[in-house]
Amino acid sequence: MATMQDVANLAQCSLSTVSYAINNTRPISAATRQRIEQAMRELDFRPNQIARSLASRRSNILALTFPGTENTLGSTIMEFVTGAAQAARERGFHLVVWPYAPAQADEMLQMSRQGLADGIIVMEVRRDDPRVRLLDEHQFPLTMIGRAEDGTDSRCVDVDFEQTAEAAVAHLAELGHTDIVLLNHSADSRDHGYGPTLRIAEGFHRVMGRRGLTGQVLWCDETPAAGRRAIDELTGRWPAVTAMVAMNEHAVIGAVGGLAGRGIAVPQTFSVLSIVTSPLMAQMAEPALTILHSPGADLGRLGVQNLLDQLDGRRPAPAPTLLPCRWEAGRSTGPVPPVIHRPR
Amino acid sequence: MATMQDVANLAQCSLSTVSYAINNTRPISAATRQRIEQAMRELDFRPNQIARSLASRRSNILALTFPGTENTLGSTIMEFVTGAAQAARERGFHLVVWPYAPAQADEMLQMSRQGLADGIIVMEVRRDDPRVRLLDEHQFPLTMIGRAEDGTDSRCVDVDFEQTAEAAVAHLAELGHTDIVLLNHSADSRDHGYGPTLRIAEGFHRVMGRRGLTGQVLWCDETPAAGRRAIDELTGRWPAVTAMVAMNEHAVIGAVGGLAGRGIAVPQTFSVLSIVTSPLMAQMAEPALTILHSPGADLGRLGVQNLLDQLDGRRPAPAPTLLPCRWEAGRSTGPVPPVIHRPR
Known part of the structure; x- marks a missing residue:
């Protein structure tokens, strides 16, 4: 054969x-x-031999892998895990979590080849991710939450960052804001090719450009203290800015504190919109943040579905599946102030 | 045989x-x-037949199980996972995470009996936990982070809640506070017999009692919004209270916001000490919280070590291993104000 x-x-x-x-x-x-x-x-090679041979040695376990020692499994990421676990359970599969960073791709492959999972959902994918490369070399079924390489791989399910940037800027522009800053993830994540960091920056510049506006980007470590420092940088470099789109849920809490510390009232003189985040994180700030809620639970479900489609030999979607964020109103955005009185 | x-x-x-x-x-x-x-x-039965028979079919995998769909894997719990994963790796084992709540004990047992792990570390243990009961019935090796039943099981590693309560109250008492409230986990967690909730309440009452003081307890859901509401309850019921010990890291953020909203200055007129928490959560509040840092990473390591001792047929410790929290200064505690001027 x-x-x-x-x-x-x-x-x-x-x-x-x-x-x-x-x-x-x-x-x-x-x-x-x-x-x-x-x-x-x-x-006389029949493709679904693969599916058949897989079916015969199924463990009925799907593994979800994420960089455990690098990232915190906050409530936002936890929504992915919960959605995936529920979808797996409904289809008669167990979901387990493997805490492997890209640098531990070898260990992860070893686990895969022991038959300890039928397929893997890779989270927090980098553009050139050794975990995806190794699994592909060994023909191991996988899906990605995120997008590796050129972004055309139909095994990916992801947040629609372009649409999210558009929704965020549109909301602030409708409120009259023209000087808008993006509080992004760290320069380190950008330099490591972390997809969300790169995609939201590209999307932000594009949607600002379409409106004839120039947006600024603050690269910020993922801590509240770094968010406070980002406000120092912001007020020093771009004093005319009146609104922030934040995709860094730990830093944005510090940023709101930093604004309060300088007497800059949210939302009266400065608007903050937190995106790709969860309602729990929105409540952590005072005032509670208006957010674009990450579609984590749905992406977790879709990741499982995509993987099971592969295992069953069904033809997957022709392109990555991208989902928008959902609007959830808080009290952190408002009309641009007519004249800005801001302490420097 | x-x-x-x-x-x-x-x-x-x-x-x-x-x-x-x-x-x-x-x-x-x-x-x-x-x-x-x-x-x-x-x-002529030799006990280490058990260890030998286990050794022969080892997967070199340890599973850490926690109630995934109920709790958020915040930064505090993540420290346990990271510590356990590193300790396992150093001993040549893989650590995987199984998201099973007590109600899913049957599923967890099924995974265990498939030989998918050599032993299980059970997190977020309840006093009468079906996961522990089922694994014990089937003689499956386990350790617990937390304490089930009567608290004498030497397979447990846990936070020393008594000592933590003592350290917390001692700090506030030295600053002159006598009217102290405990912001605890929810009444629901208490009614489900969640160990930390029960132990910290017992410890708090005991250490307050030793000083001739009467402490109040607020049972609070695990959200910032519930923390805000707890401040309403506090100021209404016990206006003389000048300090809070909080073991509810999401609620305490809202509590600090609620105090600010009522014009109660932290730490000038009200002290907040957050316990069994992580430095990241401490930074989420304004001012940054003084904390007793949960020994999560060390407990994760000890849980793995205890489990591997069992697998290797070594005699475990004679009693549960309890670790204290570590002091990390923030800016949220101060001397009791000489006269309290508080808006009601």
């Missing part, structure tokens, strides 16, 4: 490319696809 | 009792111990 490696040899391409062609998980060129399909016919 | 069940039958006791006697994991009466030891001699 022909193997996928035989197909790859005959079609003169890599094993991964054969897998992408079979599972439609990444775009490949028409010429390559033709060579692969011809090789499959010549060898 | 004799089995543990043979020993139990001959000694006329339960299988669990034989296990407790062999592993010294719970106190049993001298008479019962004598019967078990005599049965073991008669049957």
